[in-house]
Amino acid sequence: MVQNRQLSSSLEDYLEAIFNLSKKGKVARSRDIAEILGVARASVTGALKLLNSKDLIDYQPYGYIKLTDKGFQQAQSIVRRHNIIESFFINVLGVDKQIAEQAACKAEHALGPVVISRLLKFTEFSTNYSEKGTDIVADFQKYCRSKGV
Amino acid sequence: MVQNRQLSSSLEDYLEAIFNLSKKGKVARSRDIAEILGVARASVTGALKLLNSKDLIDYQPYGYIKLTDKGFQQAQSIVRRHNIIESFFINVLGVDKQIAEQAACKAEHALGPVVISRLLKFTEFSTNYSEKGTDIVADFQKYCRSKGV
DNA sequence: TAATATAGTTAGGTACGCCTAACTTTGCAA
DNA sequence: TTGCAAAGTTAGGCGTACCTAACTATATTA
Structure with a gap:
């Protein structure tokens, strides 16, 4: 070592x-x-x-x-970060899976724990919110379409 | 050149x-x-x-x-990307300015045009949304606090 | 089981992005 | 105006992360 x-x-x-x-x-x-x-x-x-x-x-x-155990731990936490970012891109921003994956690969090295944890929370939040009758994600998609993005 | x-x-x-x-x-x-x-x-x-x-x-x-003119153009577009990201971190995720700045510095090299444009749209959107009686940003802050983040 | 294809390694090289130390240029103050 | 500090440059070196070419080990299969 x-x-x-x-x-x-x-x-x-x-x-x-x-x-x-x-x-x-x-x-x-x-x-x-x-x-x-x-x-x-x-x-x-x-x-x-x-x-x-x-x-x-x-x-x-x-x-x-x-x-090794240590390597497994560390890999898990890297993958976890990756998934949080990718999931945010896909499920909140509505980016295509392929582009989201690619972007997550790069961003996972750039974003620190504070931002990561907020992204996770935000993805959770927008899902919860949807359940309460206000579908942020759907409304955002609508908004994007209305702006031609 | x-x-x-x-x-x-x-x-x-x-x-x-x-x-x-x-x-x-x-x-x-x-x-x-x-x-x-x-x-x-x-x-x-x-x-x-x-x-x-x-x-x-x-x-x-x-x-x-x-x-040069060319350099100015390019710098402008780099700074624009930076600002979009930083603004999203601060105004949507509610991250501290200092951390947001730091994170934006790194992320600006990692995120491609698709994600950047969605981030911009999302920041716009959540502001607009607030105006319609549903304050996503405030609700998200509340959500974070309730989760102890 | 010997021949051969494929997987993996080694050696050596390149580009980038940084560093320190020593130098040169510039600008300011005595 | 000279002389010294600060700004800037040059030279040389280091670590990382790649590459290609040539080698060795392993696996396949005839």
Whole structure:
């Protein structure tokens, strides 16, 4: 293990990809990580070494890639952030899933805990509000259409 | 002039800082740019050369720093994005100005035009909505307080 | 089981964005 | 007007995050 300070955006992306691949019952494979992140296989190897040295994955050359407990925790919290943002974009702003996903990938590295927690609350809130006879989301969509967006 | 592809986040920040300094009637000075962005003076020099080569500022060593028309346009659109995001954070999410500013600085490089335009619309919308007897913003604040956020 | 395709690694290189240290230029004050 | 502090530049270096090319290990399949 090497250091504990914040992961770079890039390493967060690798960790997230590993998490998402593992979730599908599959073992995360280097090839797939490269594919998902759009980088060369050699770049994945480098990242795996770093994540390993930070004790976030168990990894040795040509071996399986497995999240450690610590890595799993951290990946979960990254994915959670991602989902909060994506869900806000889709369910409140009404952005297309594909664009929302893409935007969430980038924004998840930019938004701090305060904003994230407010976004979550806002998404909850607008759902609750809908139940009380005032459908914010629907009205916002209407508003957008009326403005030609 | 060298190339026209998208500015890096970093260069956008420099351009934005120059714009903001110029706006205050002041000539943008290297020292101040360094201060605002929290980088060494030498880093500013490097960035100025790049911005100059991209025809976004008029600059020569030891000379004044002035935005070109093209640079001004681009800076304006960067600042506009920034303001849309910051305004949404403050006026809809109810985040503190200081945190909102900071978050907007980062998010402005992450969010694409679709999301930005929706954020703008949403901020407009929630204001309009307030005028019609349903104050979303106030209700959201209440909701947050009730959830202890 | 040997040949071969695929996965993964290593080595070496590039671009970017920052840094420090040492230098030059500029501007102000004695 | 000179001389010193501040502003700005240059040179050189570092870390991150990529890349390609060439290699090694693993898996497949004939």
